[in-house]
Amino acid sequence: MYAQHFGLKQAPFSIAPDPRYLYMSERHREALAHLLYGVRGGEGGFVVLTGEIGAGKTTVCRCFLEQIPERCNVAYIFNPKLTVEELLRTICAEFHIAAAHDGPGAATVKDHVDALNEYLLRTHAAGQNCVLIIDEAQNLSADVLEQLRLLTNLETSERKLLQIVLIGQPELRALLARPEMQQLAQRVIARYHLDALGEAETAKYVGHRLSIAGLNGPMPFDRGAVRRIYHHSRGVPRRINLLADRALLGAYAKGSARVDSGIVEAAAKEVFDAPKPAASGGAGLPRAALVGLGLVAGAVLLGAALLAIDRGGRSAAKADIASVASAAPAPAAQAAAPPAAGPLQPAPAEAAPVAAEAPALKDASPAAAPFDLATGFESLLGAENEAWRELAGAWKIDLGSGEPCLAARRHNVQCFRTARSTLALIRQLDRPGVLTLRDAYNRAAYVMLAGLSGDAAIVVVDGAARSVPLLALADYWRGEFATFWRA
Missing domain, CATH: 3.90.70.10 (Cysteine proteinases)
Structure with missing residues (x-):
């Protein structure tokens, strides 16, 4: 609705996990490196990625899936609230395996494990790796986790046949730290916790997404607005997206080309039901209330007038963005991306190798x-x-x-x-x-x-x-x- 108003080709703060919008902070680079190691290492066992709700775990996973080698077969499970039998059926379905069963009734756990083992041996002989990715893994029950551990026993004399990636909220770390999970925890070859962004990274994140969406002009958020976005979002990307999107809508409703802290506060009230700070002299509260009303009423009135224009240009904008993305990011987007700042933080003792002290890509020089x-x-x-x-x-x-x-x-x-x-x-x-x-x-x-x-x-x-x-x-x-x- 507001994209044309700010000179954008599309809305920059969708909460859909689009890898094109992934802001590769140093934390995200480390998370991606751990996932890549899990596939490249071929050691089997578990790779664990955790993070707060909305921290970008699924988006990192989507980016990871886009560059898995062709020799890797991937099974992706995003609804892990399953029984052991349902889990095995789902894994076999994802790998396109038919479990044979002799006699009456449905296929048993053994039938599915035997079929999976045969498939893993066959793909191993063909030089292929198999990776099982489970999202929202904090919802896994103890018996399902134990079955997953048993699946890592499927092996040859040389290597494990199945790599399992568990992605979940911080509760997953607590779950794996239980004494009864000690055997599984010992098979974790790499683990990483994706923290929220800092205030400076939040500003870069906002600028990065605006650049990818086609912004060529000045940054619509002033410094005060960015500080309030960080305060209310706590640096969590999904919360940043929700708040920044509503703030742009509020500025659009007011006919303003800039987003200030007042607009962000009104947007936060709507999105998070956050209390507004007291205004000096008592004059600020009515004004803030009017801004809050403008976020909804003004957006509806102006949006109705421009809805046909917005719908007509959406397909062309998407096609244009796709063609640009297939070639190279815009220079503005590149400028907003974070530099490769120093070595990566050391991983826990059981973690796998990650990129450290690596050289960064240089800018193309006209002198070359x-x-x-x-x-x-x-x-x-x-x-x-x-x-x-x-x-x-x-x-x-x-x-x-x-x-x-x-x-x-x-x-x-x-x-x-x-x-x-x-x-x-x-x-x-x-x-x-x-x-x-x-x-x-x-x-x-x-x-x-x-x-x-x-x-x-x-x-x-x-x-x-x-x-x-x-x-x-x-x-x-x-x-x-x-x-x-x-x-």
């Missing part, structure tokens, strides 16, 4: 000489080791001779590879890496990606930074990306 992929592709054929060593140089580690990923382990660094990445996801990870490029004959060439801007990539060729237009890169890059994570 252009590189023509059409004529220079041949020079990159078979250059995988060279690209990895360029990447190692950015990490300030010496791989020496031999296979790069094996050599990297001496420095407590592991390789991560995916065949389904996007430039948007690489920007979110904010890490340089190795791109695999392919020509029309499917020949593989390799180059280190050192930086990105709105329309160009910086790659390293023969030790020198070179610039490649993103449109030219799209002709050769199909999503294969690799990078380092420090253990």
Whole structure:
């Protein structure tokens, strides 16, 4: 309703978990790194991600699902209030497994476990991994958790066959800390708690979402408004979205291009039923009440007049945003994204390796000489080791001779590879890496990606930074990306 008023292409504060709007704070980067490790490590067992309601757990999970390698089969369960039998039926259904049963009645627990074990062995022989993701896992009963633990016993002589990711509210941590859950807790290979945003991060979060939604003008929220948003939302992204959305609606109803603290207070009263601070001299209360009425009455009156215009332009706006997102984020959105600030915080003792002290992507520099992929592709054929060593140089580690990923382990660094990445996801990870490029004959060439801007990539060729237009890169890059994570 208010998008056109603020020069936006769509409403920026929807509570739907859209990965395009994911603000990758350092906490979110760590959470994503833990999930990626769970798939990449192939060790089986449990990965646990917890966080307050609305902290962004599901959105991180959606981002994670977008870059799972093709060799991974995923079962996703979002309603875990199930019995053991219902859980096993759901897992088999998600993996498209038919449980055979001899005799009368429905398939038993053993029938489902046997069918699942056969499927896991078959996919393992085909070089595939299987991942089970359970959202809202704080609702799991004790007997269901015990059955999940037993599923991690399905293994070969080399490795576990099933990786289980549990995502839930803080109650999940308390649940797993119970004495009777000790055996399951010992199988947790990585865990991470996603905290709320700080005040500075809240301001960046608001700016980031506005930029993704198409904002090119000044920030509509003044500093006082952002402070009140943080105060009422406590830095929880979903609460920020609810409050910021209602505040923009209130400013739109008043015909204002700016959102001040008074509008946010009135919006908070409606959204959270929050008490307003007392106004000096007694004059502020009637004015605030009028603002509160304007949030509803004014929005209805103005909204009715512009509803047809808003509906007519919505489809075109969505198509435009989709096309922009498929190429590269707008420079404004990039500016709003958080920098890779220092090393990641150490994980608990049982946690898995996460990215630490990693170099960040550089901005594309106009000083970099252009590189023509059409004529220079041949020079990159078979250059995988060279690209990895360029990447190692950015990490300030010496791989020496031999296979790069094996050599990297001496420095407590592991390789991560995916065949389904996007430039948007690489920007979110904010890490340089190795791109695999392919020509029309499917020949593989390799180059280190050192930086990105709105329309160009910086790659390293023969030790020198070179610039490649993103449109030219799209002709050769199909999503294969690799990078380092420090253990």
